[in-house]
Amino acid sequence: MITCVNLTKKYKTRSGFNVCIDDVSFSVQKGERLGILGKNGSGKSTLIRLIAGVDAPTSGHVKREMSVSWPLAFDGGFQGSLSGIDNIKFVSRIYGMDFKTCRDFVSDFSELGKSLWEPVKHYSSGMRSRLAFALTLSVDFDCVLIDEVISVGDSRFQQKCHDELFVKRPERSIILVSHHHDVVERYCTHAAVLKAGKLTICSDISSAYEEYENNA
Amino acid sequence: MSRASALLLNVRVIWALVLREIITRYGRENIGFLWLIVEPMLFTGGIAISWSFFASLHGHRIGVLEFAVTGYSSILLWRNCANRAVNGVQPNFDLLYHRRVKVLDVLVARCLLEIASATLSFVVLTVAFVFLDMMPAPRDLMQVMIAWFFLAWVSVAIALVVAALSEMSDLVERVWHVATYLFFPLSGALFMVDWLSPAMQKVVLWIPMVHGLEMLRGGYFGPSIRTLFSVEYLFLFCGICTYLGLLLVKVMSRRVVRK
Numbered sequence: 001m002i003t004c005v006n007l008t009k010k011y012k013t014r015s016g017f018n019v020c021i022d023d024v025s026f027s028v029q030k031g032e033r034l035g036i037l038g039k040n041g042s043g044k045s046t047l048i049r050l051i052a053g054v055d056a057p058t059s060g061h062v063k064r065e066m067s068v069s070w071p072l073a074f075d076g077g078f079q080g081s082l083s084g085i086d087n088i089k090f091v092s093r094i095y096g097m098d099f100k101t102c103r104d105f106v107s108d109f110s111e112l113g114k115s116l117w118e119p120v121k122h123y124s125s126g127m128r129s130r131l132a133f134a135l136t137l138s139v140d141f142d143c144v145l146i147d148e149v150i151s152v153g154d155s156r157f158q159q160k161c162h163d164e165l166f167v168k169r170p171e172r173s174i175i176l177v178s179h180h181h182d183v184v185e186r187y188c189t190h191a192a193v194l195k196a197g198k199l200t201i202c203s204d205i206s207s208a209y210e211e212y213e214n215n216a
Numbered sequence: 217m218s219r220a221s222a223l224l225l226n227v228r229v230i231w232a233l234v235l236r237e238i239i240t241r242y243g244r245e246n247i248g249f250l251w252l253i254v255e256p257m258l259f260t261g262g263i264a265i266s267w268s269f270f271a272s273l274h275g276h277r278i279g280v281l282e283f284a285v286t287g288y289s290s291i292l293l294w295r296n297c298a299n300r301a302v303n304g305v306q307p308n309f310d311l312l313y314h315r316r317v318k319v320l321d322v323l324v325a326r327c328l329l330e331i332a333s334a335t336l337s338f339v340v341l342t343v344a345f346v347f348l349d350m351m352p353a354p355r356d357l358m359q360v361m362i363a364w365f366f367l368a369w370v371s372v373a374i375a376l377v378v379a380a381l382s383e384m385s386d387l388v389e390r391v392w393h394v395a396t397y398l399f400f401p402l403s404g405a406l407f408m409v410d411w412l413s414p415a416m417q418k419v420v421l422w423i424p425m426v427h428g429l430e431m432l433r434g435g436y437f438g439p440s441i442r443t444l445f446s447v448e449y450l451f452l453f454c455g456i457c458t459y460l461g462l463l464l465v466k467v468m469s470r471r472v473v474r475k
Contacts, residue, residue, distance in 0.1 A: 011473075053315035056470045070313045077313040081240050093232035094316050096225075 002051065002068060002143060002173070003027040006060035009046055009197075020046045021057070022197035028190075030066060030142065033174040035184030035205070037212040038194035044177035045073065047194060048147045051175060066142035066173065072132055073147035080121035084112060084131055087120060088138075095139050102138045109160065110134035126153055137164050143173035181209045229316050233308075233325035252329070256296075256337035260288040264341075268350075278437050282351040286436055287405030289338040290367050290429050294403070295396055296330040297371035301379035302389050309474050319469035320462070323379050327372045335364065359435025366447075367428035369454045376461025380468040404429035409444040417444065424453040 009021040020043045028034050038044040049055045051062055052071045070077055078087050085103065092102040107116060110130040120128065129149050136144060144165065153161075165174065166187070177194070178184055184191055184205060191208030192201045202208035242251045264284035271280050301323050305312075308322045345351045354360045382388040403425040409417050420426050427445040434443035 052313070054313050068315070070315065075310075078310055079236065079240065079308075080310070082236065086236070086239055090232055090236050090311070091314070093235070094229050094314055096228060 001027055001029055001063075001065045002175075003063040003065075004051065004060070005063070007047070007050055007057050007062065008059045009043075009050060009055065010058045019197055021050060023060070024194075024197070024199040025060075026192065026199060026201055028143065028173055028175060030173055031171045032190055033188045034176070034190045034192065035188030035208075036175070036177045036192045036194050036199070037179065037181055037184055037208055038177060039179055042194045043197045044179075044194055045071075045147050047199075048073070048145050048175065048177050052145050069136050069139065069141040069144045071145045071147045072136050072149055074125060074129070074149060077132060077135075078120045078128070081119055083119055084110075084116035084123075087131070088116075088135060091135055091139070097139065102135075105138040106131065106134040109137065109164070111157070129153065130157060133161055140169075141172075143175065146174060146176040148178050181212060184208070225316060226321065229318075229321050230325050230328065233311070233317070233321055234329055236311075237325055237329050252333045253336045253340060256289075256292050256333055257341055260285060260292065260337060261341055263288050264345075278433075278441060279351055281345060282436060283433075285338070285341055285345065285351070286433050287429065289334060289341070290364075290425065290432060291400065291403060291405050292337070293331065293334040293367050294371035294374060294425055295400075296334060297327045297375040298378045298392065299396070300326045300330055301375035302382045302392055304379055305383055305468075305472055306475055309472075312472075319472060320465050323376060323465065324372075327375050331368045331371070335368070338364070354436045355438030356435040360432055361435075363428055363432035363435055366450045366454065367425065367432065369458070370424045370428055370450070373454050373457035373461050376465055377457060380461065380464035383468045383472055399423070399425070402426075408433065408441060410442040421446075421449075424450055424457075 004027070005025055007021055007024040008019070010017045010019050012018075024047065026034075036044060036047065046055070048071045050057050052068060053062065053064075054071065079090070082090070084106075088103050088106050089099055091097075092099045107113075110116075110127075110133070112127060112131060115123065115127060116131075120131070123131065130153055132149070165172065174187065176184065176188060188205065190201075191205045192199055193208055193211045194200075200211060202211055238249045238252065242249045247254065264281050267284045268280040304323055304326050305319055308317075311317045311322070312319065342351075342354070346353045378388065378392050382392065402420060402423055404420070404423070407420075409420060409426060409430055412420065421444065427447075427450045430443040430445035431447070431450075433441065434445070
């Protein structure tokens with residue numbers, strides 16, 4: 001289980017403090033797939049970074065009782081000047097996994113082929129996302145954090161992600177933030193809405209959609 | 217997680233960062249990571265040899281070459297540690313996406329690499345010059361090693377403080393670069409404390425690197441020279457500075473943002 005207790009994140013700006021996440025509490029059980037809907041600037045990415053432990057909250061805390069992935073997002077997680085292979089090496093080292101197993105999985109899943117030997121900074125955003133997906137899935141976390149990037153690649157790649165995330169390991173938890181309600185509807189079991197840093201937990205996904213559309 | 221497995225995890229992360237740092241810095245072209253040793257060796261060796269041609273230490277019973285090798289090797293140690301740690305977080309920012317990678321790990325990895333580089337260069341140069349009969353072997357190897365350990369510790373402690381401050385204000389980087397040049401002659405590379413006037417001695421003995429280098433040279437040259445240093449001062453400075461550095465890094469890592 002992951003429990004967030006009174007999470008608050010403030011950033012210092014030129015005009016005083018900007019409260020990005022405002023006293024957010026919730027928990028995610030094993031196997032639960034929580035979709036958090038939020039418009040641009042509502043604090044989605046900040047929240048996912050707090051859950052991941054990338055950023056420290058200003059107050060409150062996150063209790064992680066299962067292994068939690070890094071945020072699967074459009075940026076971050078890779079050293080741009082290193083090749084895909086060297087990034088795989090680094091990740092396999094810090095998570096204590098066998099490099100060859102990791103590499104074979106990533107190479108097979110991402111279908112990046114020879115590009116894996118090129119520096120990541122030369123990748124297109126689609127290639128980057130494919131590498132990020134493959135790498136995250138190769139570590140086998142109990143809970144995967146996804147920041148918007150669920151729909152990357154062509155339909156075949158999307159099918160692969162879907163199979164890996166929902167069919168092969170259905171007991172895996174997911175926390176997904178997005179501004180697309182159809183993504184949340186398609187993938188999640190639970191839903192919440194984030195508005196100006198405040199989180200509203202909704203009883204079901206259609207009520208989350210209503211909340212999201214009406215009171216934005 | 218038990219304490220032992222947490223420690224093991226830390227070691228694993230730092231090791232991964234060190235290996236990654238080697239690849240990003242030296243790549244796999246030409247001699248690759250051997251530059252780690254060759255670069256400081258060329259610097260120290262080049263300066264030491266040109267000194268031994270142009271400079272003389274008349275009236276002092278020590279050779280120019282070993283004086284320069286000990287002096288410049290220790291300069292490389294603290295200077296490179298701090299220089300690599302200044303703004304050392306930003307280039308590694310993407311790696312902080314992995315919760316296991318902490319800001320402190322990044323800085324420690326960078327310092328370890330610099331220590332390894334300076335140490336190997338010092339050892340290889342010394343062995344080579346001694347073997348070629350260009351300078352005598354160290355008299356008291358144990359003291360040399362203890363002094364080197366202290367110099368490395370001073371370097372890491374200073375690096376942590378400077379790194380944390382540089383992340384908080386851009387001013388620090390500029391001030392630090394000026395300070396490096398000022399400390400270049402002041403850190404003891406160009407003199408023995410015994411050669412200075414009593415008033416000047418008092419001033420330079422505030423600088424921790426001077427104590428470390430005096431101790432190092434005392435071990436290298438043996439009783440033929442008079443050295444002035446205090447292990448207590450070194451220990452105290454290292455302890456306080458490390459504590460301060462860790463504290464500052466802790467504060468800084470809570471508010472570090474991508475620039």
